[in-house]
Amino acid sequence: MRKILAYLRPYVSKMALGITIKFIGTIMDLFLPWILSYLIDVIVPKENMREILFYGALMLFCSVAAWAGNVLANRMASRVARDTTQSLRHDLFARISYLSCRQTDAFTIASLESRLTSDTYNIHQMIGMMQRLGIRAPILLLGGIAITLFLEPVLTLVLLAVLPFVAFVVFHISRKGIPLYTQLQKSVDRMVRVVRENASGIRVIKALSKTDYEKNRFSRVNGEVVERETKASVTMAASNPLMNLFLNAGLTLVVVAGAFRVYGGQTQTGTILAFLTYFTIILNAMLSINRMFVLYSKGAASAKRISEVLDAPEDLQVGQRDHKDSEYHIAFEHVSFAYHTGRSSVVSDISFALKRGETLGIIGATGCGKSTLIHLLIRFYDPDSGVIRINGDDIRGIPPEELHSKFGISFQNDVLFSDTIEENIRFGRELQRQAVEEAAECAQARWFINELDEGMDYQLAIRGSNLSGGQKQRVLISRALAAHPEILVLDDSSSALDYQTDARLRQSLSQQFQNTTTIVVAQRISSVRHADHILMLENGKEIGYGTHEALMASCAPYRDIAVSQMGEADFPTDFEQQKKEASWL
Numbered sequence: 001m002r003k004i005l006a007y008l009r010p011y012v013s014k015m016a017l018g019i020t021i022k023f024i025g026t027i028m029d030l031f032l033p034w035i036l037s038y039l040i041d042v043i044v045p046k047e048n049m050r051e052i053l054f055y056g057a058l059m060l061f062c063s064v065a066a067w068a069g070n071v072l073a074n075r076m077a078s079r080v081a082r083d084t085t086q087s088l089r090h091d092l093f094a095r096i097s098y099l100s101c102r103q104t105d106a107f108t109i110a111s112l113e114s115r116l117t118s119d120t121y122n123i124h125q126m127i128g129m130m131q132r133l134g135i136r137a138p139i140l141l142l143g144g145i146a147i148t149l150f151l152e153p154v155l156t157l158v159l160l161a162v163l164p165f166v167a168f169v170v171f172h173i174s175r176k177g178i179p180l181y182t183q184l185q186k187s188v189d190r191m192v193r194v195v196r197e198n199a200s201g202i203r204v205i206k207a208l209s210k211t212d213y214e215k216n217r218f219s220r221v222n223g224e225v226v227e228r229e230t231k232a233s234v235t236m237a238a239s240n241p242l243m244n245l246f247l248n249a250g251l252t253l254v255v256v257a258g259a260f261r262v263y264g265g266q267t268q269t270g271t272i273l274a275f276l277t278y279f280t281i282i283l284n285a286m287l288s289i290n291r292m293f294v295l296y297s298k299g300a301a302s303a304k305r306i307s308e309v310l311d312a313p314e315d316l317q318v319g320q321r322d323h324k325d326s327e328y329h330i331a332f333e334h335v336s337f338a339y340h341t342g343r344s345s346v347v348s349d350i351s352f353a354l355k356r357g358e359t360l361g362i363i364g365a366t367g368c369g370k371s372t373l374i375h376l377l378i379r380f381y382d383p384d385s386g387v388i389r390i391n392g393d394d395i396r397g398i399p400p401e402e403l404h405s406k407f408g409i410s411f412q413n414d415v416l417f418s419d420t421i422e423e424n425i426r427f428g429r430e431l432q433r434q435a436v437e438e439a440a441e442c443a444q445a446r447w448f449i450n451e452l453d454e455g456m457d458y459q460l461a462i463r464g465s466n467l468s469g470g471q472k473q474r475v476l477i478s479r480a481l482a483a484h485p486e487i488l489v490l491d492d493s494s495s496a497l498d499y500q501t502d503a504r505l506r507q508s509l510s511q512q513f514q515n516t517t518t519i520v521v522a523q524r525i526s527s528v529r530h531a532d533h534i535l536m537l538e539n540g541k542e543i544g545y546g547t548h549e550a551l552m553a554s555c556a557p558y559r560d561i562a563v564s565q566m567g568e569a570d571f572p573t574d575f576e577q578q579k580k581e582a583s584w585l
Helices: 003-006 010-045 049-098 102-108 109-151 151-198 202-207 210-238 237-261 269-310 369-377 400-404 422-425 431-441 446-451 468-481 499-512 548-554 558-564 575-584
Strands: 331-338 347-354 359-364 385-390 405-409 486-489 517-522 533-538 539-547
Touching: 003 269, 010 049, 010 109, 049 202, 049 269, 049 369, 102 109, 109 151, 109 269, 151 202, 151 210, 151 269, 202 400, 202 486, 210 237, 210 269, 237 269, 331 369, 347 369, 347 533, 347 539, 347 548, 359 369, 359 385, 369 405, 369 517, 385 575, 405 468, 422 431, 431 446, 431 468, 431 499, 468 486, 468 499, 486 548, 499 558, 533 548, 539 548, 548 558
Parallel strands: 359 517, 359 533, 405 486, 486 517
Antiparallel strands: 331 347, 331 385, 533 539
C-alpha cells in the first residue's frame, strides 16, 4: 500500500483543496437539522414571519452550499483518482516490459494482464471513494454525534451504546475480506489465461472440434471465480444487515426514550425531530464507512499484487565491464543453463566462437535447446555457468540498450501488429522509407507487397492473420534486416518458405550483409548447409560442430537428417577425400 500512496504525493495540494471543500459542504449538511430544530422550537412559536423567512433562506443557502461543495469535491476526487491510476498503470506497464523472462514466467502473462487491468481498476475505485466517502462519512458520523450530545445527551448515550457493536462488525469482516479478494484475483488470473489461450488457439480448437471441451474448461475456471467472488461478497455483505440491525435497534430505543422525555416535558418536539434526522445521518455515514471498507479490501488486495511487480528486483543487473582481447565477434565459453533451479540443464557445456561476418547454423531436434542459446545470447536469461562474449565483452557487463541495439532478430513465433506493413518493418525506429524497402527486397517480401493494392501501406490484422505463413515470415525477416544490425539472428524464421525462396534469401543475405555475423536456427539442412559453422545439438549437448561436409563425415545424427531431408544416400567417410572432391567441383 505504501507503494500506491507514493503515487498520490504529486496530488497532495489538489487533495487538500478537495478535502477542504468536502469538509465545508459536509458541515453545511450537518447544520440543516439543527437549524430546523431551532426554527420549530424557538422561531415558529414567536409567529414572526420575517425570522421564519430568514431561517428558511439560511437553510436554502446551506443546502446549496452542501450540494455545490460535494459536487465540486467529487469531481476533483475523480480527477485525482484518474491521474493517479494513469501514472500507476503507465509505470506498471513499463515495469512489466523490463521484467526478465524468468520473472515473467514466474508471474505468468495472464496474471500480469489481470494486474494491469482489473487490479488498477480496483485501485482507481479505492482512491476515488476514499476521497469521497473517507472524508464525508467520518465527518457526518463524528459531527452528528457531537451535535446530538449538545441537543440531547441522554438519547445520545443510547446511540453510543450501539456503536461499539457496529465497529466490531466492520473491523472483523474487513479483516477477513482482504485475503478473500486476493484469492479471487488469483482465480481471475487463471480465467484470463484460459481466455487468452482460447483466443490464440481458436483455429486449432475449431479444426479439432474441441469447442465443447474448451467451453467445459472455461466453465470450470469461471465457476471457481464465481465461487470465490460469492464467498468474498457474502462475507463482506454480512456487515450491512448486522449494522442495520444494531443501528435500527438503537433508533427504536431512541424513539421510545424520546417519547417518554417529550411526554414528561424534559425535551421538545423539534429537538426529537432533529435528533432522529441526525440518527439517520449517522446511520448512512456508518453504511458509507462499511462500503468504504469493502472497496478498501479490494483495493488493498490489488495494491499488494501490483506492488509485487513494481518491487520486483532487477533480475539481470549490469555488472562491471569484463573485457578480454579476442579475435572473435561472438564466443560461448562452456555455457550451461536451466530454466528452473534444481532441474536438469536445458543446455550443457556449449562452446563455440564466430568471427565477424561468419555464419553459424544451429540444428537439432525440437526441444534440444536451439532457441535457448539465442535467449542467452540476447540476455533474456543469464547462464548458470560459463561466459558469453561479444567483441570480447562479457554480455553481463553491457547495458541492455547497447546490447540489444546490436541485434536484428526474427524469432520462431514472432508477432506482427495491427498496423501497416511499413510500420511493422520499421517498428518505431527512425528508419527511412528506402531502408524499409531495401530490407523487404532482401527478405524476398517485395514482390508480394507490390501485388497488394496499398503496397507498404497495407493494413495487417492482429498477428498478421491476413497474410500467409511465408508472407509473415518474410515481413518479420525484413524487420530484422531494416536497421542493418551487427548480429542477425534468424530463429527458425524460414520454415514456411519454399526452397527456392529460401535459397534466394540466403544468397541475398550473403551479398548484402557480408560483415554481419549471422546465426540461423533451423530444422532444414538446406537452410544451414552453407554456413561457415554448424552446431548440432541433442538433448542440450553439442554432438557435432563444423562445416556441412565435416559433419556429414563425422556426425551420424546430422547425416541421418540430411539423408531423410535431401535424399543423399552415399557420402564419403574420409574427410580429406571429400575436401578434394569439393575443390574439384
